[in-house]
Each structure stands twice: as structure tokens, then as C-alpha cells.
Amino acid sequence: MKNSTWFFNDVHVLANAAVAGPFEGQGELAGSFDMIYQDIYMGQPTWEKAERKMLSDAINLAVQKAGKEVALGGVELCIAGDLLNQNISASFVGRELSCPFIGVYGACSTAMLSLALASLVVSSGACKSAVAGASSHNCTSEKQYRYPTEYGSQKPGTAQWTVTGAGACVVGQHLEGISIRSATIGEVVDFGISNPLDMGSAMAPAAVQVIKQHFLDTGLKVEDYDLIATGDLGKIGHKIARDLLNEEGYPVADSFVDCGLMIYSDQQQTFAGGSGCASSAIVTYGYLLDKLKCGALKKLLVVGTGALLSPISYQQGETIPAIAHAVSFEA
């Protein structure tokens, strides 16, 4: 018997924050972000330090917004991750925080993985509050995963555009506001896709696995959610996930969306859509939670999706394993 879903009675969102890069600031959700940087370097000397600054800003903003709920004793615990080798964005932000720190790696599913764990820690009573965060930066990702950015190499239409941004969420035991009802931890799924420029197809089966498991564990149905948002499947992956879910008896329709398809305008050249840890992070912590706060949504499932490859793994001929983690929110 698997126990994939953790149920929470008393975990609430105390505050959330999202910061975004200049390109994201020209997109559809620009009005939802707490901060939009004018410069892709964010005033830093390197892209890596720029990404770190974004994650730091997002975490500090979320903690500030949480105000007296966490301000008395500072943050009790930070759980964070990113895409960079050795998780350096998160670790170096941890250095500024003077609180217990846990680094996680779930590729682009990291925002929901860190939130699931933060919610469990708070729910267990081990901490009264915890902050979860994740970041990605287009230039650090391109440089690390693909070709030197300066090459300006061409891409196929299946490729995605790594979102530049960071998001953070402070959770705690509270009596009002948005509650986190459950988190479903995904399995590593590999359907044999080996093209690192088509990660949506690789991740779609992982999203389907965790969504099906979530419904199985909770007894809920598709129509119980006002919105089910995958993290960064993009045009190709989201269509595959939709088709698979429909085939397997989960009739998703207009309420099934993808964060990576919401960020940019049609005029922005992003191939199959946005990707990266920041895709689900800034859409959830910038846009979707606001929709819950204002009553436009009541029940929301966010499914962070991650492709667990590395440049070494695909150079060695491996296919791309993927994972997804789902967190359920209720207004």
C-alpha cells in the first residue's frame, strides 16, 4: 500500500511572493508579480548571482509579508531548491537566513516539492512556520543544460523557454486564509523520451501519474477542482497529459491548464512555452493564490513537473526520467 498523499488539517499560507525577470514582465501575468527586474543581471556581476538575488528577494518578501506571524522569531525553517549544479542558488540564499535549511532537488517540480515538505513539517508540529522557495534563470539554465548562451543556437518548436524568476511561500498553523489540504508525492516515471529539447513529452506521464494517484488517494474528482495547473508541460506535454488523462477516465477540459502556457503573451517567442522551477513558482505564488484570495477560485491543484535529466545522463545515452508533485489549495 502506497501512501502517496499527505493530508493536512491546519496548514495555511501565511504569505507568498513572486519576482520575475524583464521578459516575464512583458508577459500576460506581469501585474501579478511583486517585483519585475529591469535587467537580466538584476544588478549582479554574473547570472548565477542574479538568480540567487531573485530567490533571496522572493523569500525575504514573503517573510516580510507574513509579518508578525513569523517576524517575532524569524523564519524557523527554509526548504528550497533550484536547477543549478549543487543547488547553489538555494544554498547561498540559505547562508543569509540564519535558520535551519533543507535543500531539495525535484528539477522544475521543486516549488511544489518544497511546499509539500514545508507543509508536512508545520503539520507535524515540528515548526510553527516554514518558508518554501524555488528559482530559475533563463541564462543560467541555457548555459548549464544546453549550449553556451552566446552561440544563440537554433531550437526546435518542442523546446521550452526557461522562466526567469523566483517564488516563495510561508506556511504556518493559522486560522484563516488559504489552506493547504494535501500534497501528493510523485514517482519517478520514464516513458523512454530521450530528446532534451522535448521535456514536455518526457514530463507528461509523470504529471498524469501523480494526478491519478491524487484522485485515488483523496477520493476527489476532476470537477472538485476549479483549476488543475501543471507546472511547465508546455504546448506539447500539456496536450499529451490531457489526452492521457481523458483516456484513463479523468475528463479534464478547460479547467486543466499549464503555468508555462500562462506566463507569456502570444507575441513572445517561447517555442512550446515556459519551463523551469520558476514557471510553477511565480504563477502559483504570484497569480493563482491571488485568485484564491479574491474568491475567483476556491479549490486549486498545482502539479509541479520536473525532468530529472542531467547533461551527463543524456550524453551517456539515457532517457529522461520525470517526476511531479501535487499540492492542493483551498480558499
Place this chain on the structure above:
Amino acid sequence: MKNSTWFFNDVHVLANAAVAGPFEGQGELAGSFDMIYQDIYMGQPTWEKAERKMLSDAINLAVQKAGKEVALGGVELCIAGDLLNQNISASFVGRELSCPFIGVYGACSTAMLSLALASLVVSSGACKSAVAGASSHNCTSEKQYRYPTEYGSQKPGTAQWTVTGAGACVVGQHLEGISIRSATIGEVVDFGISNPLDMGSAMAPAAVQVIKQHFLDTGLKVEDYDLIATGDLGKIGHKIARDLLNEEGYPVADSFVDCGLMIYSDQQQTFAGGSGCASSAIVTYGYLLDKLKCGALKKLLVVGTGALLSPISYQQGETIPAIAHAVSFEA
């Protein structure tokens, strides 16, 4: 108010396993390992796949040993990590498991980080059992962090030797055996060390931070433990940690040891001692838990220690942040 220490009432070690490379199989603890590979490639075509095989073997062995406790439904949850970019050893092992999977990154502290989280999940009631695992491989680490292995580049005496091995521990709610009493989650500490060939010095202050916090949170004293074992501080770092603890009123003496100094014999050329995720993993899950089982030890604190640098971070002139996580065992 920080809440750095998680207390558990009912979490026990159901089974543990450690596998080691050929060089480690010539060391002091050879008799403690479940499996010693004759070949540094472990029969695989690449070092990365070799590391993956070790972690897979360790996790599968631990689960087999746990027998009917977990066998009825399979593993409920795997939490694992390693040193490779994008955590590929752990993620690709996750692909074999068909169970919920959480990737963590704590550099060489990962064995205790994953065990702390697995214990929390079990203690919270979210799962009945979970397996925690970590691995490292000398050749994958050298290649990734330092120079191409074929160069055979010289090293200073402060350098450490990455341990080739993997360890895993299955924890569950149980009525007998070794109990896990608490876990103290460390903070990211940076004392300004910037030499990537002296990680012991960088990690020592992090070990001291978490040990002090552990005693503060639990009310225990140094003499309450039969043994306090750091993960991989080596000769240089362990002496610094010992001196700092003594200066700050924690009089550690012969019961304060380091896993990285226990693995190899004096005849083996390992510079300042062993390091890597496998250092604390194979010493704890191979040797130390056996000492608890046979009654030679009653109370044990293992302090996993990790240096959170990446090649990029030190090439960009950054100092080395470090972290440590402590887990307390009782026979």
C-alpha cells in the same frame, strides 16, 4: 524562536545496508559492509552508472532486510540524494522503485538529511515506512568537482578522498530495535574558507553549529552520548571542530570521532581522510548501527557534514558555505 530539532517517539530503524568500493574494501571497516565491489566500475559502462548501481544495491538490500515490515506493500517512500549534478544517482534509482520519491541535496550531509526527513514523515504518520539513501563515487566526484581524473593531478595534504560507496536505512514505526530519537536541522554557515581542497575547514563551523544547537534544544550533554561522529571533516576539520567545541564549553574528547577518519587504514593514501556522502552513509549504516545492535554503543549522534560549493561558485570567487544535520540514535 528556532525549532531546529525534531523529536520522535516511535521511529525505529527497520533495516540498514552499506555497500563499498574496492579501495574501501581494503580499509579498517571492510568487515562491516554488506557488499564490496571488486571493480571501481561495478560492472557498469560509466562511473556515473556505477555510482547509481551502488545506491540501487544499498536501497534494495536495506528493503530486503526489512523483510515483511515493508515487503507487503513495497517501499512507501524513498528520500535520497548524492553529489552529482541534478542528483542523477538518486533520481535514476528512484525510477526503478515505483514508489513516491523525494530528492534532497545536502552535499555530504545528505545521508543524515534524508534520514531526518524520512523519520519525520514516518513520525507524522504520513507513511508507515520510508527508505533514506545516499551515495558517492571517487571517480564521479573527482571528474565533476576537480580535474579530469586522467590528469592524476597532485593534491595538498588538506584535500580529502571521496569515499566510493552507498548506504540506505529503512525507518518505520516499530516496537523494538534501534530508535531514532531526534534530528537537528543545521543552518548554512560560511566562515570565509575559499579553498576547495580544504573542505574540512569549511565544514567544521557548520558541524559545531548543529552540535551546539542539538544540545541546546535537547538539554543533553556531551557525556550523554557514547559516541558523536561527524561525517567527513577529516584530520584538519575534525581538529578545528574539536577545538571550537571545547572553547565553547562542550568538552568533547575520545568519544568525538569522524567517519572520514575511520574508513581507511593508515597505509592508504587518503590525504586528510575520507569525504563524500558515502562517508557518513557507509560508516553509520555499515559499522555504527551494528555497534548499537550488539550493545557496544547505546546512544549515538551522527552529524552529517556538507560543503555547499559548486565548481561555478568557486570559479566566481565565492567562499564555501557549509551545513550539517545531526541524527540521534538509541539502542
